[in-house]
Amino acid sequence: MAPGHEIAHLAHLQLFTPKLDESVEFFTDFLGLRVVDSDGPDVYLRTWDDYEHHTITLSARKRAGIGRTHLRAASPEALRRRVAALEAAGCGVGWVDGEPGYGPTYVCTDPDGHEFGIYYESDWFTAGDDTRPALKNQAEAYPGVGVGVRRLDHVNFLGRSVEENRDFLVDMLGGQVTEQIVLDDGTVPGSWTTFTNKSYDVVYTRDALGLSGRLHHIAFATDTRADILRACDIALEQGVFIETGPHKHAIQQTFFLYVYEPGGNRIELCNAGARLILAPDWQRVDWTAAERAKGQAWGMKTIESFHTHGTPTVDELALED
Incomplete structure (x- = not known):
């Protein structure tokens, strides 16, 4: 039986950037986050309605991409259960000290090599x-x-095998798949999973270049569609x-705008708050290849770079460490 509701929510994550100062400027001046702390190559920023210490860690690296994605457990007991299950399945890496404002964190990896950190102890943010x-x-x-x-x-x-990563979220962390794409041969190139009553928290899409461990995007929620139009x-x-x-996805019906940060x-x-998963017996929605070929909700075709651009890029992967 899947371990439902053991993860409270997607919490904070680490993003690598080869242009730290410019990325910080983007996150503060464009997105409106605020710097709350820094430590050498790491800068900690928060969105204004996050109850925890910080939301994003920007880390200076030679390559762009995703670092550790943190999930808060629903309780200390839930954390212990997830750690035991991860260790038994051979997915665990071990315990580390949490980032500023966060307690002991258990690190694990999905089948594709993306790194997760699961914790419970957290210092609630206090405004000055x-x-x-x-x-x-x-x-x-x-x-x-x-x-x-x-x-x-x-x-x-982005990942090589969406199915394996999807099953990791379900079997190891208690995620619920709400929608996915199923091709004519039965393979799944995209899967949307939630830990909460939001329609999705984590997405896996097949890496068109056949690479592992890369990032397609991270998303921030706005209050209204009008905020996204103003963002343009x-x-x-x-x-x-x-x-x-700006446009509207067919899958999950998210109103969206995609931009690149300097790194x-x-x-x-995105503005997806109107769609919540409240049904305890939610029926997963499967989209066919023919349905996806129709494009986005209002008919706009998906642009080519959406299928090919990921971080780190191929050029960045060719760089020597």
Whole structure:
């Protein structure tokens, strides 16, 4: 039986960038995050309504890409159960000290090599005088800078085998698959999984280049579609590259905009909060190849770079360490 509801939510993640200063500027001036701490090559930033210490760690590296993705366990007991299951399955790496504001973290990897950190202990964020919100049920004041994204929404990994990674989330971490693409030969090139009542938290899509461990994108949630439309104008003024959108996905019905941050990582702005998975007997939605060939919800065809661009890029992988 799958270990349901052992993971509370997608929490914080680490993003590698070869252009740390420029990436920090993008996350603060364009997205509206705030720097809360730094430690050598690592800069910690938070969205304004995150209850925890930070949301994103930007780490200076030669190559762009995803570092460790952190999940908060639902309880200390749930953490112990997940660690035992991961160790028994041979997926575990071991315990490490948590990042600033977070307790002991158990590191594991999915079949494709993406690294996860699972923890429970967490210091809740306390706003200072300069960031104290007018409403006490809000983590800190609305920044009024850039897009002003509210929270981290989801992460989309690229991988060799979507099925193996999907099953890892379900069997080891208790995820629920809400939608997926099933080709005519029965293989699955894309799968959307949730740990919460959101329609999805983690996505796996097949790496068109046959590589392992890469990132397709991370996504931040906005309050409204209007925020995403305004983001287009802000991107234009700030010279941020828009890859595609604004538009609406057919799968999950997410209203979206995709941009690249200076380090090369793809960032999505999304508004998907209207779709929640409330049914305890949710019936997974499978999309066929013919249905996906129709394009996005309103007919726009998916652009080629959406299938080919991932980080690290092929050129970055060719760099010597």
